[in-house]
Amino acid sequence: MGERNGMAEMPGFVVTSRANARVKQLRAATAGNTRLSGGLVAIEGETLVGEALRSGLMLKTVFVSERREVPRGLPAGVEVLRCSNEVLQSAVETQSPQGIAALVLPKVWEMADVFKVTEPLLLIAVGLQDPGNLGTLIRSAEAFGAAGVLVATGTVGAWNQKVLRASAGSVFRVPVVQVTEAEVVGLRERGVKLLAAVASGIGALPAATASFKGTCGVMIGNEGAGLGASWVAMADALVTIPCPGAVESLNAAVAGSVLLYEASRQRSAA
Structure with a gap:
């Protein structure tokens, strides 16, 4: 320059x-x-x-x-x-x-930007309202090799001041694309395996057991309510993070970061 x-x-x-x-x-x-x-x-x-x-x-x-x-x-x-x-x-x-x-x-990203890599790993934020959480997740997405972050309706904007600070600059480089629920459903036609992060429940796989290989999207829900029923229903698999401590669930940014790390670990090993 x-x-x-x-x-x-x-x-x-x-x-x-x-x-x-x-x-x-x-x-x-x-x-x-x-x-x-x-x-x-x-x-x-x-x-x-x-x-x-x-x-x-x-x-x-x-x-x-x-x-x-x-x-x-x-x-x-x-x-x-x-x-x-x-x-x-x-x-x-x-x-x-x-x-x-x-x-x-600001950069304007499109869905095509996240599919420029082979078998992309995507993070899908659904209804996240805490800008610090979204910013942290964008930073983790870059750290662990995600191709992009999709933000569904109800999620705080990526150019919010607190999102910018929490991302520490990652928001300038990681494609962040606004999507609707219908567009996320449509990802399955592009071969995306959808994994829903849940606190616990019947059929939920521990993160280390679930497969994050290939083209997949990890869905993280609202800080208080989690993922809604329609989002859970569209998932190909439910994923949970076993916690031996006396807590009911993890912070959304922490949970998403842990799952992105696990995805990165599995994909690197492969």
């Missing part, structure tokens, strides 16, 4: 008005208002900005507080706006901002 004359640019003008057009756009993007943000997504913090650059996302504007330097390595053409600490803090979500944020053009 080209740097401006090999050095980080140091804009001299400092924005001190919260009514600045770009600051208002950042505030709207942080709040998830795609209409006012022009379809751009807000990211905050050095880690996410660095991951966005590494992942090839198109950065439109980078906001830097007056107390820190402009990061090196920004592509030519990226707008850099230096803001007062108070103005930047007014436009971002975290209580202790790191002094850097950006507006980026």
